[in-house]
């Protein structure tokens with residue numbers, strides 16, 4: 001026998017998850033923070049790195065980091081599990097609670113990686129559409145839970161790429177009707193007014209099946225670090241510990257995450273600044289007669305009604321402004337998503353969009 005080894009048959013139609021990485025002046029396509037991490041954090045990290053015994057494996061349980069996160073959120077260290085980005089946490093959940101013969105539920109359109117990791121782990125995916133406002137449709141939710149009995153239900157809140165957060169009453173309802181884990185992906189949680197972490201802290205009914213996933217990639221300005229975590233019942237943490245690779249969080253990440261939590265006030269100020277910029281961008285889009293959807297996150301979904309979305313996306317790129325073209329995604333016909341950047345970046349985006357749409361910017 002010779003020739004290439006065939007890929008697993010169920011993976012042949014999949015491709016890896018990517019977002020374009022093009023060299024442009026204004027990069028507003030992956031919802032990162034436009035700000036560098038706090039200078040003081042970097043100084044503390046440099047100092048702490050001098051103390052790391054690099055010839056030794058890291059603390060496998062990452063207890064120092066988990067304890068710091070637990071204190072930060074008012075929970076116990078045994079309820080916290082960390083990963084190389086929150087994406088690894090999601091993958092561990094799928095490995096432990098998904099797999100062949102099991103189903104996960106998603107509400108579309110939503111973060112495509114939930115579906116992708118499910119497919120990679122041979123878990124079947126069952127989905128229902130969101131409402132016209134892109135929130136969960138409770139009748140559809142009830143019908144899906146009854147029909148598919150998913151072992152994991154993913155809720156992205158605030159939802160990427162559409163922007164709105166779910167009410168906590170919706171999360172509570174899901175905890176009543178979902179037969180398996182309810183995983184609330186709060187990658188943008190700091191931008192929303194409420195968090196499913198409130199339900200965990202209250203010990204509300206059904207919270208033994210609630211998992212809240214968070215990341216240092218967005219509000220903490222540390223996408224390059226690759227650090228994420230979940231807050232869940234200790235039994236779910238134990239389940240993830242069965243499947244995770246040993247030493248998955250390196251010594252540098254453990255100390256970097258711990259130190260980052262000392263700078264939460266800076267992060268909170270930046271959240272407020274981005275929220276104010278978001279309002280400004282939303283108002284400017286409205287002035288350009290572009291349809292946009294309300295956002296509880298650091299991005300805005302919009303639809304340029306008078307020009308094809310892909311043409312607009314391309315036109316912006318010619319102005320060295322990169323945003324996300326969602327127009328080919330199911331349920332997002334003609335939609336684009338822009339990340340909120342610095343005031344300068346947002347101005348560049350709005351100027352370019354005005355030029356591309358061929359209209360004068362409103363005063």
Ligand SMILES: *Cc1c(COP(=O)(O)O)cnc(C)c1O
Pocket residue numbers: 031084085086087088111156160185187214215216217218223226227228
């Ligand atoms: C950006 C994002 C993440 C972050 O993934 P990391 O692996 O932590 O960088 C997770 N979930 C959603 C919905 C996101 O948009």
